[in-house]
Amino acid sequence: MTEPLEPTSGQPEQKRYGRGLFLATMAGGLSSLVWGKSVWGHVSKAIAPVEAFVPLVPSGGWRIYTVSGSMPTFDPATWRLSVGGQVEEPVSLSYEELRSLPRVSEVSTFHCVTGWTVTNVRWGGVRIADVLARARPLPEAAALQFVSAERPYVDYLTVQQASLQDVMLAYEMDGKPLPREHGAPLRLVIPEMYGYKNVKWLSQVNLVSAVQDGYWEALGYDRDAWVGHSNGYGAAPAQQPRARGV
Amino acid sequence: MSRYVRRFSRTERLLHWANALGFFVLLSSGLMLYLPSLAVLIGRRPLVKDIHFWSGIGWVTVLALIVLLGDRRGLLRTARELDAFDSDDLRWLRGKRAPQGRFNAGQKVNATLTAAFTLLFLVSGLLLWLGERDTRFRFASTVVLHDGLMYVSVVLLVGHLYLALIYPATRHALRGMTVGTVDEEWAERHHAKWKPE
Numbered sequence: 026m027t028e029p030l031e032p033t034s035g036q037p038e039q040k041r042y043g044r045g046l047f048l049a050t051m052a053g054g055l056s057s058l059v060w061g062k063s064v065w066g067h068v069s070k071a072i073a074p075v076e077a078f079v080p081l082v083p084s085g086g087w088r089i090y091t092v093s094g095s096m097p098t099f100d101p102a103t104w105r106l107s108v109g110g111q112v113e114e115p116v117s118l119s120y121e122e123l124r125s126l127p128r129v130s131e132v133s134t135f136h137c138v139t140g141w142t143v144t145n146v147r148w149g150g151v152r153i154a155d156v157l158a159r160a161r162p163l164p165e166a167a168a169l170q171f172v173s174a175e176r177p178y179v180d181y182l183t184v185q186q187a188s189l190q191d192v193m194l195a196y197e198m199d200g201k202p203l204p205r206e207h208g209a210p211l212r213l214v215i216p217e218m219y220g221y222k223n224v225k226w227l228s229q230v231n232l233v234s235a236v237q238d239g240y241w242e243a244l245g246y247d248r249d250a251w252v253g254h255s256n257g258y259g260a261a262p263a264q265q266p267r268a269r270g271v
Numbered sequence: 272m273s274r275y276v277r278r279f280s281r282t283e284r285l286l287h288w289a290n291a292l293g294f295f296v297l298l299s300s301g302l303m304l305y306l307p308s309l310a311v312l313i314g315r316r317p318l319v320k321d322i323h324f325w326s327g328i329g330w331v332t333v334l335a336l337i338v339l340l341g342d343r344r345g346l347l348r349t350a351r352e353l354d355a356f357d358s359d360d361l362r363w364l365r366g367k368r369a370p371q372g373r374f375n376a377g378q379k380v381n382a383t384l385t386a387a388f389t390l391l392f393l394v395s396g397l398l399l400w401l402g403e404r405d406t407r408f409r410f411a412s413t414v415v416l417h418d419g420l421m422y423v424s425v426v427l428l429v430g431h432l433y434l435a436l437i438y439p440a441t442r443h444a445l446r447g448m449t450v451g452t453v454d455e456e457w458a459e460r461h462h463a464k465w466k467p468e
Contacts, residue, residue: 054388059410
């Protein structure tokens with residue numbers, strides 16, 4: 026290690042900048058585990074005007090996560106959303122029937138538990154209460170099971186969580202029919218919780234007596250996936266967000 | 272007739288090509304996970320995830336084995352060369368013409384960043400994998416670091432490929448990384464301070 030470097034020219038003085046660069050890069054990279062997301066947030070804001078014309082980040086920052094070998098396909102002629110479980114009358118809605126329910130829209134931010142975020146997502150769809158109305162949930166029903174056509178993906182919300190202000194079943198995203206990779210034709214949207222609760226390719230909503238582990242919860246994720254207050258990102262919230270009311 | 276001088280040892284070349292092969296496998300499988308259009312086209316995310324993860328483990332294992340079983344003394348000498356910057360190197364980095372050793376200053380910077388990035392890819396990749404299994408390993412910025420490394424690496428790679436394959440004055444260097452030797456006159460022009468053995 027102490028072997029002197031061979032003089033290679035008339036200017037023998039050599040600085041060990043290589044190791045400095047190596048250590049500085051390592052320090053910058055490792056410390057970015059602390060500051061990376063907030064800096065990236067500022068960068069995203071700064072490049073937003075350019076992004077409107079030239080997409081710099083692929084697909085507006087979305088990543089497509091799936092758990093099975095292939096994505097479900099959507100055929101408007103045969104697709105049904107079934108509502109069952111603890112209800113007075115199980116129903117099965119066609120895509121057309123779903124679209125005939127009162128339409129609601131909202132703009133919200135989508136947070137993935139792995140750290141990425143997409144702001145200002147424009148959703149269009151229906152309120153869960155309007156979908157449940159025809160089936161008439163029984164009094165003992167305390168939770169909802171959301172079953173995806175992508176087997177075996179499933180997740181649950183309490184009735185109270187499903188009644189939060191901006192929870193909806195979305196069939197439109199950013200002014201267009203929900204794209205296949207985002208769960209066409211219908212997905213759950215609950216902006217207060219991380220993306221894994223926002224079940225894609227929704228095929229069934231079942232009323233059940235209690236919340237159980239969904240797909241990711243069975244692998245160790247939190248059932249109550251509050252953004253910034255679950256899954257290791259801070260303590261659970263003192264009180265749950267305000268519900269819209271029954 | 273041209274005379275050729277040895278520029279890269281077998282261990283150095285093996286290390287370079289193992290790194291290149293691993294990087295391309297990881298870049299392509301990583302883009303299948305990262306880019307929505309590719310993710311839709313290819314599907315089979317759990318399989319692609321497994322390929323990406325195990326390729327990453329294989330990549331660093333092979334690199335470590337080459338270092339351990341190869342010409343360690345030679346690699347140490349190379350590391351010292353990459354570490355040392357003289358006033359000519361600094362002038363070269365400022366865009367001035369200056370005589371260079373076996374590595375020019377740009378190659379020193381590229382090699383150093385590549386080594387650091389390999390370790391940072393490994394750390395952030397392991398954190399992503401572990402974070403999916405245990406929230407103690409989950410940081411909101413891990414994915415930013417892993418993706419950021421990819422973006423900077425691709426920029427470095429494009430520059431590297433341009434100089435190695437296309438730019439007429441430098442593409443002869445590719446021969447040094449394939450068969451190990453380069454033309455002596457070319458070496459004198461581009462690496463005047465290098466004294467081949």
